[in-house]
Amino acid sequence: MARGITETDVHIAADELVAAGERPTVERIRAHLGTGSPNTVTRHLETWWQGLGRRLHVQHVRLAVPDAPEVVTALAGEWWERALEAARAECTQALAIERSTLLKDHEALNEERARLAVESSALRAELDAARHSLQVAQVQATEQQRLIDQLQHQTRELAQQRDVALARSKELEVAREALQGHLQRAEDSARAERESLTQHLRATEDRAHAEVDRARQEAKELSSKLSTLAKERASVERRHRDQLETARVATADIQQELAGQRARADGLEAQLESLRNLPIALEAALRTQNSAGAKVERKKTKIRSGSGTP
Known part of the structure; x- marks a missing residue:
């Protein structure tokens, strides 16, 4: 199933854009992630900019060891850069895996939408057929009710004629x-x-x-x-x-x-x-x-x- 982007996804994408020498923007982050709504990316990018100064200060404090030799400082910076590159590579790999998963989920979602569209079309056709059948049944029921009323009227008339005939038969029987x-x-x-x-x-x-x-x-x-x-x-x-x-x-x-x-x-x-x-x-x-x-x-x-x- 596809999921929405998180604040961490946006921050990592911004760090990767900065590491690549690009200024992080909403369009670049969305293109880098391959997904995400502009409003969500804008909101998370704002938090990234707000925490950027604090993170740079912490990194500077960690690298600025008091009274440390310049060689040690250079080696520490080099190890820090390598750690950042390893972290970026790991994040890039995880992001690629996440993108692949999102693409698969997106394709599955499209297939599900197509299947649902076909099913919806079939259901609409069945609904139209059912409505037509209901209309035909209502017309037939109305006609049958009319025939029943007519038969009941004829039955009453025949009953009256039968009563008259029986009375006449009794009179004729008495005369006979x-x-x-x-x-x-x-x-x-x-x-x-x-x-x-x-x-x-x-x-x-x-x-x-x-x-x-x-x-x-x-x-x-x-x-x-x-x-x-x-x-x-x-x-x-x-x-x-x-x-x-x-x-x-x-x-x-x-x-x-x-x-x-x-x-x-x-x-x-x-x-x-x-x-x-x-x-x-x-x-x-x-x-x-x-x-x-x-x-x-x-x-x-x-x-x-x-x-x-x-």
């Missing part, structure tokens, strides 16, 4: 039951009347058969009397003709009555048959009425839809 009861009573009445007519017809037929048998018996008796009573033949024949004519008239009346009874029975049978077909006719009439009612409801619905009535 009433008609069924009326039809049942009519069938029972027709059945009873038919049975009565059948019994009457049978009784009439029995009477007619009895009359015919009696007339036959009388005819036999007359025939036997004719064979024995030749003298009374003419009178007997006249009486027999009269009786036969009476029997024929009676038989014709009976047959006419039988024909009338049969015609009445056929009429009752036709009425009974029509009463049997009455439920079918009623069912057809109810279906026709329901169809007409459905057409009227559809027309009303179309009229309401055309007028915008909900």
Whole structure:
């Protein structure tokens, strides 16, 4: 990781510039270090200038040994210069290592910035896609809510129509039951009347058969009397003709009555048959009425839809 320059870094750089015969300035120190902000270098260079006089005085005191021979003083100065050069070399090497480290950290920082820029671009693209997806989802949710409201409205209308249809069905069921009861009573009445007519017809037929048998018996008796009573033949024949004519008239009346009874029975049978077909006719009439009612409801619905009535 890159780090900021310290006061020691600036002081060492200033000493090295002085040793190289250059006057330390902010630009030269920054160029010598390869980094550092102008404000920081300026502040640390000020402290270097402030401590320069004290350091020179200390060095002068150390070199100025009282009563020391000139050779000793020269050797001491030479050793001091060599010590300074060794210190400068060590500082220069450390500074080079520090610069290399700073350059590597700077390159790593640039690479990290580039990677973060790529990641930031990808995140922006993902964010834009997510925003677009959110907008699409909101639009879809709005449309789905509209469809749900429409379906709920249609469901309420269908429920109302169902209730009306159920009420109408109950009314028709009551009417059908009433008609069924009326039809049942009519069938029972027709059945009873038919049975009565059948019994009457049978009784009439029995009477007619009895009359015919009696007339036959009388005819036999007359025939036997004719064979024995030749003298009374003419009178007997006249009486027999009269009786036969009476029997024929009676038989014709009976047959006419039988024909009338049969015609009445056929009429009752036709009425009974029509009463049997009455439920079918009623069912057809109810279906026709329901169809007409459905057409009227559809027309009303179309009229309401055309007028915008909900």
